[in-house]
Amino acid sequence: xxxxxxxxxxxxxxxxxxxxxxxxxxxxxxxxxxxxxxxxxxxxxxxxxxxxxxxxxxxxxxxxxxxxxxxxxxxxxxxxxxxxxxxxxxxxxxxxxxxxxxxxxxxxxxxxxxxxxxxxxxxxxxxxxxxxxxxxxxxxxxxxxxxxxxxxxxxxxxxxxxxxxxxxxxxxxxxxxxxxxxxxxxxxxxxxxxxxxxxxxxxxxxxxxxxxxxxxxxxxx
Numbered sequence: 001x002x003x004x005x006x007x008x009x010x011x012x013x014x015x016x017x018x019x020x021x022x023x024x025x026x027x028x029x030x031x032x033x034x035x036x037x038x039x040x041x042x043x044x045x046x047x048x049x050x051x052x053x054x055x056x057x058x059x060x061x062x063x064x065x066x067x068x069x070x071x072x073x074x075x076x077x078x079x080x081x082x083x084x085x086x087x088x089x090x091x092x093x094x095x096x097x098x099x100x101x102x103x104x105x106x107x108x109x110x111x112x113x114x115x116x117x118x119x120x121x122x123x124x125x126x127x128x129x130x131x132x133x134x135x136x137x138x139x140x141x142x143x144x145x146x147x148x149x150x151x152x153x154x155x156x157x158x159x160x161x162x163x164x165x166x167x168x169x170x171x172x173x174x175x176x177x178x179x180x181x182x183x184x185x186x187x188x189x190x191x192x193x194x195x196x197x198x199x200x201x202x203x204x205x206x207x208x209x210x211x212x213x214x215x216x217x218x219x220x221x
Contacts, residue, residue: 003174007191009182019049027062028181030054034069037078037098041086044073051089058091061184063177064157067166071152071159072096072125081124092154094129106209107140107162109150114172117150118205119162127152127161134160139209156180169205171198 004011016022035043047054058064072078075094077085088095102124109117111134126144133143134151142150142161151160158173160166167174171193179190 003171003193004178006193009178019046022050022053027057028185029063029065029177030057031064032066032070032073034067034072036069037080037086040069040073040078043069044087044089047089051091054089055091058155058157061156061180063181063184065166065173065177066157066159067163068123068125068161071161072127074152074157074159075127075129078125092129092131092152094127094131094152096125096127098125100124103141103145103161105140106205107142107150108138108206108209109135109140109142109162110138111135113153114170114176116202116206117162117166117170117173118202118209119160119164119166119169121161122163123161127159134158134162168198169202171195 001011001013034040066074073088074091075088075096076090077088077095079085079095079097081098081100102122103126104122105120107119107121109119111117114135117135121140121142128144128147129152132153133147133149134153135149137148137150140150142148143152151158151162153159156177158177162170172195175190175193182188182190
């Protein structure tokens with residue numbers, strides 16, 4: 001919101017707690033967060049009446065950020081540690097499988113679009129898909145231990161395991177989401193902001209974890 005306010009762009013934030021309260025008209029950006037397996041399953045069932053609409057938003061290029069559980073449940077299913085398959089929203093064809101150990105560490109990602117991306121990951125699920133990703137993992141795990149890739153990027157939707165906080169740490173991603181929504185709505189390009197402090201902070205985080213002694217987290221694929 002701040003980056004919109006700094007540009008004089010009026011923003012209205014609507015928190016949707018019940019599907020029947022959702023007013024899809026005029027949605028420019030939407031975000032779905034995560035939760036535990038049980039809560040995610042409940043939330044997914046309650047979101048089912050909106051699946052058709054959410055899918056239309058995605059295909060129409062609405063900006064979207066989905067994190068951890070919100071990312072996982074865009075797919076066809078989430079397989080729990082006991083083997084139970086919890087149906088996802090089926091927005092995109094992919095799946096996630098839970099494992100006993102969690103992937104928790106500071107993560108560094110090199111992205112063709114966003115450059116250096118930094119964050120923190122904490123997830124038990126491993127996600128598998130063939131879509132374009134957010135980028136290549138330099139330190140950490142990302143979607144799973146094997147692919148060396150993090151997240152998903154489809155149209156203007158980003159799915160990611162970077163908790164965070166992804167947007168303050170990576171203003172280029174925040175501006176991408178805002179910029180796509182702004183151009184889609186007005187036909188105009190987003191005015192740039194000075195990100196000198198954020199860039200310095202991001203570089204410091206990148207170098208600190210890249211040079212840390214915890215080399216076991218460095219993905220050399």
